[in-house]
Amino acid sequence: MEEVIKYLGNYHILLLHLPIGGFIFTFLLYLLQNFLKENYSAPINFGLIFSFGSAIITSILGYILHLEGGYNEALVDRHMWLAIITTILIGITLYLHKKNFSKKIILSSFLTSQILISVTSHFGGSMTHGVDYLKIPEFENKTALVSYDSIHVFNQVITPIFDSKCVKCHNINKSKGDLMLTSVDQIMKGGEYGKIIEVNDSDKSRLYTYLNLPLDDEHHMPPDGNAQPTENEIELIKLWIDNGTDFENYFKIGEDDYSKEILNFLPKQIADVDPPKRSQLEKLIENEFRIERISSENNFIDIKFQGKTFKQNYFNLLSKVGENIKRLDLSFVDLSSVNLSKLDDLENLTYLNLNNTSLSSDDLEKLDLDIQTLILSNNDIDISVFEKFISNPINERVFAYNTITDLELTKEISANSNNKIYFGISLDDFASNVPLKTPIVNPIETLFSSSIDVEIVEDISKPEYRYTINGDEPDSLSTLYVGPINIDKSSNLKFKAFKKGSRPSPVKEIFYRKTAARITDFELLSSSVPPYAAENILSDNAVGSFDFRDGSWNGFLKSDTR
Structure with missing residues (x-):
């Protein structure tokens, strides 16, 4: 009986919303009655009556729940006594209303009860979510720039240049001049006319010299009409080649020309900024924005809009804390009627989620969106927009499912x-990466006499099944399974499933052993x-599994074994 009572205490968390919602609705109905002069x-x-009755039940269940312990005792005491007082006051409000006391007295009782409900709910939320669950993040006064110490030049500088200016014509699907710039091996291999890099000598490296040819020269790269590299990017390729064409190591930033060109290329990232004003954060929270501090070591914030309708003036609220915003999530909100130009004013933004926001290509064409990670999934977007992102070295990853x-x-x-x-994986591509199921073989008995x-x-x-009987790994040229295989001697069979468009299955291996006769007469x-205590399990000629719960094991007590 005690366990049942404890179990009922768990329903406190479920039922506590009934008196809260019921009383708020009743209070609003009372106000409406006075406003409309209706009865x-x-x-x-x-x-x-509903609020009072459910409050009594909820209070009793809450008392039972607190007996299990595990809560802050001070918070529990405050929450419990406030709940009791609130319940009594709801009952008093019921009495005053039924006895037709003056409107002023009834209204005062309603207001006092509502205030107590709010305070009681706050302490309940503090027990469940922690005492700081409504606390605005605290910030420190601090402003600083990123100080680059060392840089992986190939990954952080050269690859972004290749991706934005070269890979469009030199990739796995389109390798103009038989040249691909998507891997180290392919870069060093070169193309139709041989190597494009002479290590330590940019003047003999076509990767560099072709960039400096006149724009109308047939060998100029990239061809006229495509996004051209800046002087800074061309100089970086030259210096990278002249400094050993290093693909692996980090380069220590110093005072030399190479370091200066690298620093000119890299975005001027802010290590920290001054904290936002508390009043600005409160205004955002009031308008259904969730705010989280990204790290205790800086004053940057992560903001997500949780409302249903995004208004144009919300961008003004965001702009007031614009330098603090690193991550912004506006997903699943209709932005089709909103001018998004203010997004470009968020200078430190590195992550933007615009998933399922009814965006158009025209909206995106007007924006620079110099953002490292951008999510555009579930929007109708033209190919021209993606051309823009391809040529922007700051865009490191664009998700476009x-x-x-x-x-x-x-x-x-x-x-x-x-x-x-990244557009995700198609069903065909997904299927091609999923292995076929491991073959199921009958019978399970592996010992036989004839x-x-x-x-x-x-x-x-x-699928089609291939097999071997000598213990070798089956492949696509092994014997094709067409029907039952008759085994008359001990054999090690291996099966594997194959199907075009799918990965082969794991191997199913079974040892079949021929015995003199099946042993049935034993005790x-x-x-x-x-x-x-499975019957005859030791004489069924089947090899047992390693799972003692499969019903095919015999177990014995140590004291009974002989």
Whole structure:
């Protein structure tokens, strides 16, 4: 009985919303009655009875729940006594209303009860979510710039230049001049006319010299009409080649020309900024923005809009804390009627989620969006927008699921961006990476006295099965399974499933052993005990599993064994 009572205490968390919601609704109904000069006495009485009754039940369940312990005792005491006082006051409000006391007295009782409900709920929330669950993040006064110590030049400088200016024509799908710039091996291999890099000598490296040819020269790269590298980017490629064409190591930043060019290329990232004003954060919270501090070591914040309708003036609220915003999530909100130009004013923004926001290509064409991580999924977007992101070295990753339906076009765009723009995996690609199921083989008995027929239970995907009987790994050229296999001597069978467009299955290996005869006439000296007392399991010629819960084991008590 005690356990049942404790169990009922768990329903406190579920039922506590009933008196809160019921009383708020009844209070609003009472105010409406006075405003419209209508008579809603019956529903108001019912609402107060419901609120009072559910408050009593909730308070009792809450008391039972607190007996289990594990809560802050001070918070529990405050919450419990406030709940009791609130329940009594709701009852008093019911009495005053039924006895037709003056409107002023009834209204005062309603207001006092509502205030107590809010305070009581706050302490309850503090127990559940922690005492700081409504606390605005605290910040420190601090402003500083990033001080680069060392840089992986190939990954952080050269690769972004390649991705934005070169990979469009030199990727796995389109290798103009048989040149691909998507991997170290391919870069060093070169193309149709041989190597494009002479280590330590940029003047003999076509990767550099072709960049400096006149724009109308047929060998100029990139061709006229494509995004051209800046002087800074060209100089970086030259210095990278002249400094050993290092793909692996980090480069220590100093006072030399190479370091200066690198620092000119890298974005001027802010290590920290001054904290936002508390009043500005409170205004955002009032308008359904959730705010989290990214780290206790800086004053940057992560903001997510949790409302249903995003208004234009919300950008003004965001701009007031603009330098503090590193991450902004506006997903699943209709932004089709909003001018998004203010997004470009968030200078320190590195992550922007615009998933499922009814964006158009025109909206995105007007924006610079110099953001490292950008989510545009589930919006109808033209290919021209992705061309813009391909040529922007600051965009490191663009997620664009369900934006373009043409599968071949998405593959082309991904290749042109060196997979910087990610459209997800198609069903065909997904299937091609999922292995087939491991073959199921019958019978499970692996010992036989004369011969045994072995057959495969065909999977619903209808693959073809290949097998060997000598212990070798099956491949696509091994013997094709067409029907039951008759085994008349000890054999080690291995099966594997194959199907075009899917990965082969794992190997199913079974040892079949020929014995002189099946042993059936024997007696156990000790009796097996439930639940490990399967009959005849030791003489069924089947090899047992390693799972003692599969119902095919015998178990014995140590004291009974002989």
